[in-house]
Amino acid sequence: MEAVYIDPHFNLVVECKDGNRKAQFELYKLYSKAMYNIAMRILNDADEASDMLQESFIDAFLRIKEFRQESSFGMWIKQIVVNKCISQLRKRKFEFLSTEEVDLSEIPDEDEFNEEELQLQVEEVKKAIHMLPEGYRIVLSLYLLEGYDHEEIAFILKITESTSRTQLLRAKRKLTDLLTKIKAKDI
Structure with missing residues (x-):
């Protein structure tokens, strides 16, 4: 049925x-x-x-x-x-970073982002997301917050799926760094 x-x-x-x-x-x-x-x-x-x-x-x-x-x-x-x-x-006229310099085979399919380790408050996360470079923030928002997959993001942004994956990976790393600095009150 x-x-x-x-x-x-x-x-x-x-x-x-x-x-x-x-x-x-x-x-x-x-x-x-x-x-x-x-x-x-x-x-x-x-x-x-x-x-x-x-x-x-x-x-x-x-x-x-x-x-x-x-x-x-x-x-x-x-x-x-x-x-x-x-x-x-x-x-x-934002620009995504080129994936030419990145070895795409090194990008894992699994998330390295350990949310449980980062027991941060919602406001700190929002602040860190707003501090991300535009290209990172957009892909991260579409993927994590709006639920789009890389194929859909690539279509919407007119980029390749590998660029979407690379942007997401870099966004997660940058977000982790920003959250660590925010938690340490460096920002």
Whole structure:
């Protein structure tokens, strides 16, 4: 027997398709905070995150009739937010580090990042993530926080999977160093 997923906000989306502004506002209230947090993790700038949040919802509501409801509205708006944020970053012209100098066979498939050893508070982790170079922060956020795999990250960022893996490995190492310094109060 196949599992069937029912979007709890299916009816709100149907009402939005009929042009109901109250339904749009309800969806906005339900998803705006989570979508803002995603935008903040990617952009690391409150003003830009707010702008991308607004643009994403405007885009979603303008295109709501195209939404076939094969997935939840939350998944659909999340993809719009991620794409808008990545486009915004491209406008900043960020660059990923080249993988030409790295022996990719040395990159392990298993995580070397031991979370249990780093009994740090959430604020320290957030601070360290915000201090990461942009390319590292984006890949780390998409992989660890948003749940994308390397193939999806490569597609979204228009990079290779090996670049995504390398960026994640370097981000984890840099994050570990930053967390150690924060814990020692060097930063």
